[in-house]
Each structure stands twice: as C-alpha cells, then as structure tokens.
Amino acid sequence: MLLGALLSLLLSAAPAPACDGAQLTPVHVVGVGDAAPLAADLEVAAQGLYEEVSTVTGADDCAPIRVDLTTDLKLARRVLPAWHVPPWAAGAAQADRRSILLTVHTDGHRHDRVQVLTHELAHLSIAQAAGGHPVPRWFNEGVARTIAGEHSVEDAEVLARAKIASRLFPLEGLESSFPAGDGDAAIAYAVSGRAISLLMQEHGRGAIADVLAGVRDGVPFDQALHAATSWRTFQLDAQVKRSVGTAAAWMTVFAQADLGMLLAGVLSAIAAVLVFRRRRRELSDMPDDVAPRPAFDVRIVRLPSVGLSRG
Ligand SMILES: [Zn+2]
Numbered sequence: 001m002l003l004g005a006l007l008s009l010l011l012s013a014a015p016a017p018a019c020d021g022a023q024l025t026p027v028h029v030v031g032v033g034d035a036a037p038l039a040a041d042l043e044v045a046a047q048g049l050y051e052e053v054s055t056v057t058g059a060d061d062c063a064p065i066r067v068d069l070t071t072d073l074k075l076a077r078r079v080l081p082a083w084h085v086p087p088w089a090a091g092a093a094q095a096d097r098r099s100i101l102l103t104v105h106t107d108g109h110r111h112d113r114v115q116v117l118t119h120e121l122a123h124l125s126i127a128q129a130a131g132g133h134p135v136p137r138w139f140n141e142g143v144a145r146t147i148a149g150e151h152s153v154e155d156a157e158v159l160a161r162a163k164i165a166s167r168l169f170p171l172e173g174l175e176s177s178f179p180a181g182d183g184d185a186a187i188a189y190a191v192s193g194r195a196i197s198l199l200m201q202e203h204g205r206g207a208i209a210d211v212l213a214g215v216r217d218g219v220p221f222d223q224a225l226h227a228a229t230s231w232r233t234f235q236l237d238a239q240v241k242r243s244v245g246t247a248a249a250w251m252t253v254f255a256q257a258d259l260g261m262l263l264a265g266v267l268s269a270i271a272a273v274l275v276f277r278r279r280r281r282e283l284s285d286m287p288d289d290v291a292p293r294p295a296f297d298v299r300i301v302r303l304p305s306v307g308l309s310r311g
Helices: 033-046 049-057 113-129 137-147 153-164 182-203 206-216 221-229 233-243 246-285 294-310
Strands: 027-031 065-070 091-094 099-103
Touching: 027 033, 033 049, 033 065, 033 113, 049 113, 049 137, 049 206, 065 113, 091 113, 099 113, 113 137, 113 206, 137 182, 153 182, 153 246, 182 206, 182 221, 182 233, 206 221, 221 233
Parallel strands: 027 065, 065 099
Antiparallel strands: 091 099
C-alpha cells in the first residue's frame, strides 16, 4: 500500500569537493545475490540523477556514491555495515557514508527502482546542501518525495482519510522522527509531501535551495524557512491543514468507494452474462430426453445483480 513509503537514516554529511565543469557524480551500483544482474542497468539509469535532484537542493558536490541493491530487506543484512530498516521501506540513505540501500521488492511488491533511487539521492543532496547541519525530518522527506514524483494521487487519498480521522499530524511533531507503523508513516510522508508541494507552488523551486543555503550558513531552520518564504513552520502547517478541506476529503473517500462498487458491479454483470450464456449453450446442447435443472442456475444468474443494486 505504501508504494511511496521510504526511510532514510540521515547522519551529518562530511564536506565534499565541488564538481569541476561537466563532471558527473559517480554512482556505483553493487548488486547483492539475485539482484546482481540488475545492477548494471540501474547504474546506467543513475548517471546524472544526482545532478538533477541537486538543481532543486543547490548541492554542488560530486563525491562518489555507492548503492547496494538487494532483492529484499532480509538480504540487506549481508551488506556491511548492515542496514536495519522497517519492513515497509524500499530504500535508505546514510549521508555521511554517501551510501544508499535499495531493494527490488518490498513486502513482496516490486517497485520503481529509479524512483526510489531518486528519492534516496535527494537525501544525500539535501545533506550536502545543508552543509551537514540537520534539517527537520518532514522537510527532508517532503523534498525527497516531491523530487522523486512520489507525492501524487495516492498521497491525496491518504490525506483525505487522515483528515476525516483527525490524524493530520502537525509538522512540528515530525521534526526528528516519523511514526513506525505503516499507516501512520504513510500519513507522515503525505503531510510532508504536501508541505513541500505548497512551498514550491507559492515560492518556486528555488525556495528549497534558499532554505538549505540558510541552514548551511548556520541559520536555525525555522528562521531560514522564514527568510526564504516568509512562512514559519507553524504557518506552513496551517497551509497544509487548509489544503485538505473536509468536504473535499469526504468526496475523495466517497469517490473511491463508488469506483470500487462500480467496478464490482461491472465485473458481476460480466460474470452473470458469461454464466447465463454458458448455461444456455449447455441446455441447447442437451438431448431432448434429459430434463434441465433450471432452479439452481437461475439463482447463479441473479446473485451478482444484488451487488449492482447496492451501488
Ligand atoms: Zn526518505
């Protein structure tokens, strides 16, 4: 469910040299076990990705990055130093080591490896742009999620349900950590993504780099945010809350429910027609001296129509 749910273990980043000219940050992908054949393709796709995300964060370094690719999180423990991440995570990053872990599967679901890699590269880039100073977890995750294109329809649905359940977490509560549970973590990511999305809409993409440049210069995060956007964290939080209206949230939830019922109804109708046609063929193929069994088959044909009427 949590296609876009990711964890990053973010430590302070060591200063890295700036790139000269068109030099790209080397990204080496190492495949572990059965994931080994996939490493070469991912390494090709990774070239230039760090520079792309850095156009948003303002980072200008090009120290090498290592990516360990495993089939799943169990194999991640074979990578040294071992990674320990929640079962719902698809990737993780350690900024001080310029190191990333990616999995091919999460909870049995295959995900978009380039998208997850983009998210984790964004974390490394944010750490560099901030000069190793810490930034709030919601800002870090929100920027990574937005850059990777993960803040989309799925997040809007999560926000709608959270609004109705009165579980839209305040940004101030997501300063240093996210909830561990799958569902609550999804809300935290969605709230963070919405905050960054609103910042970019109102103040442009350059606002992210401006905030990070302030943090790099030693300005406390909330002041850096205010200097770049005229908003403080509590004001941005109010914008997030306002962006998820109660009526719109209910409409989103109802729309999902209606779509599900409509789909179930269409499938039931198709099944009913197929059953009816098959039985009609069977009856017409029967010899005249064999009596049909209508009662049982009639019930089968009518059952799905109950589902249709419920919608
Ligand atoms: Zn992340």
